[in-house]
């Protein structure tokens with residue numbers, strides 16, 4: 001059985017076709033223009049990825065999440081979900097707000113609960129563990145208005161990212177699929193990379209005890225030098241087709257912008273995958289980290305705070321190729337020296353690809369390398 005949704009149930013927000021007739025009533029009331037990223041968040045809320053949240057957080061939930069990593073009702077939650085509005089925007093409790101895109105087309109209607117202001121420094125410190133503006137999540141926080149609108153989504157216009165529609169499954173779809181396959185234990189793998197051998201071994205270590213593997217690459221805004229979305233999807237298709245048993249993998253993408261909040265984001269990654277129906281999630285070294293802001297295994301330790309999370313984190317050590325073992329190993333199973341080991345470094349791989357070199361097959365499957373070498377734009381500029 002897939003796991004129980006976070007908070008006990010999947011939320012359901014009415015979604016309508018974006019035809020002028022059907023969205024007419026969504027344009028009544030004060031307007032708030034939202035970014036593409038917020039549209040993606042709204043799509044995720046409406047499709048239960050963020051269950052039990054049905055909208056954007058009120059001040060009590062917000063403060064409780066910052067201070068205790070839980071919603072007011074004690075449900076684990078580590079990163080506030082906020083909707084920033086212009087400093088001069090105001091509305092009263094009960095007002096229906098129209099959320100529109102950059103072309104003023106309706107995205108959603110929301111019932112205002114309250115408007116409040118946050119301390120951006122407190123947010124940065126408590127979520128990212130730093131006030132350093134060089135951290136991408138902190139920089140984003142500082143560039144926001146700090147004035148936020150809380151409320152439930154009433155209705156959304158069906159949103160299409162116009163990309164990867166054929167492999168974007170939402171929680172109610174994955175749950176049906178996992179059931180149909182008869183999977184009980186499903187392990188989620190979060191990624192924002194094309195897979196090298198190290199990733200494959202983490203996934204297969206998980207698959208060794210689970211019934212199925214849910215590979216869920218995150219697509220969206222990335223850092224310069226990251227793999228492009230298309231390459232990640234194509235690379236995974238090539239890998240799973242050639243190296244995984246039939247019927248052992250579901251590959252589906254998640255439109256979501258990384259926040260680089262390290263341990264706190266690792267917990268959110270687990271919560272989202274629990275909503276998809278996964279019972280386990282692989283948490284790797286420096287999961288969702290950036291730079292040197294977090295200890296390499298801080299994202300493992302945080303899970304001790306959540307015995308009631310409802311999805312089991314599986315802590316994975318990094319895999320490497322060991323010349324003495326003559327195979328892929330990790331610290332827990334290989335006794336040999338660093339000099340015998342070839343680590344799977346993303347930076348090293350990127351350099352090889354940029355100079356047109358094919359990485360050795362101990363490093364990356366040839367079928368995956370081919371996808372990257374043949375791609376017009378393998379990396380984000």
Ligand SMILES: [Zn+2]
Nearest residue numbers: 322325334336
């Ligand atoms: Zn070894």
